[in-house]
Amino acid sequence: MKSTTDDIERSFLIAERAMELMKAYGSSAAPRSYEVWYTYVGGEKPLMNDAIKRLSVERGNISDEDIATIYDAHLATHRHIVEAEKTSASVIAEIDEVMDMIGLALGSTAKYGQSLAALSNDLAGPIDRSKVRDVIASIVNATKDVASTNETLDARLKETRSEIETLRETLEAVRIESLTDALTGVSNRKHFEETLIRAIERAGQDRSPLALIVIDIDHFKRFNDTYGHLTGDQVLKLVGMTMREVVKSKATLARFGGEEFAIILPDTTMQPARALADTIRQSVMSRELVKRSTGESLGKVTISAGVAVLREGDTAVSLLERADQCMYMGKRMGRNRTVTDHEYAGPGDLPEVA
Secondary structure, X not given: OHHHHHHHHHHHHHHHHHHHHHHHOOOOOOHHHHHHHHHHHHOOOHHHHHHXXXXXXXXXXXXXXXXXXXXXXXXXXHHHHHHHHHHHHHHHHHHHHHHHHHHHHHHHHHHHHHHHHHHHHHOOOOOOHHHXXXXXXXXXXXXXXXXXXXXXXXXXXXXXXXXXXXXXXHHXXXXXXXXXXXXXXXXXXXXXXXXXXHHHHHHHHHOOOEEEEEEEEOOHHHHHHHHOHHHHHHHHHHHHHHHHHHOOOOOEEEEOOXXXXXXXXXXXXXXXXXXXXXXXXXXXXXXXXXXXXXXXXXXXXXXXXXXXXXOOOOOHHHHHHHHHHHHHHHHHOOOOOEEEOOOOOOOOOOOOOO
């Protein structure tokens, strides 16, 4: 009882401290914000705590945008892991049942063999009509028992196959959901980073080209500050939807930051990658944003894009940094434009292309 009381008291202390930090760093009292700060005080996610500390040092406050990014990176996948563990446990339980049934069937078969051996011994001595009838009746009964056990096993195996197939589909759905950004429907940061590493390894092995596009929404903070976070979410959805509509090749579309998106393009050289980035940019710009609650026109959304192609010696970090630098150069040149690492070479960061 004392342990339970201590746990309850500790939870209230953590809650109080979480509320204090939310106020101190300018976070809203939304449930997601509370979960992040409660987890922070509880110390259950050291990597998340490090991310919060870095932001607090750099900016002095933790905005709701920061909270959303932190939540997606460190907490959103926990539910999927729990669901996957539950489904895996169900699969194991199903397999255990099948193994029990197989054990029963094997035992029945062994017993049947023993019965046949005993009957064979009975037939070794003097045989009369009555004895033959008894032996045949025993064989028939033993065969019926085995057939009944096998029918039960067959029915259970069919049922289990269907149940395991359903569980497999559930696991696959959970896996996909755990790699997807819930707001925009494209891949999340975790999937983006893993895919980029694999794509670079494959390109190196096959000596094939690889391109990376980094996209950032222009003046996104202004949309949030002027129209609220719901409108900000609408802008993010617009960009994600446009990317899904425009990109038809075998590519990975991802949202890896608050308003930052990326496209990994295997087997793609600079020219088609740049053309794709411009197509997305123009498609986003051509759509007028309307506030759903009032029908008010909020104007057009623009994006800046940076494009980099894989070079010898590149890592996931260096390729991403180069594409990111190109995107920021586009911002400095006036926004709403695409810059490639063939067009711009920054001192130290973007060496000249031979």
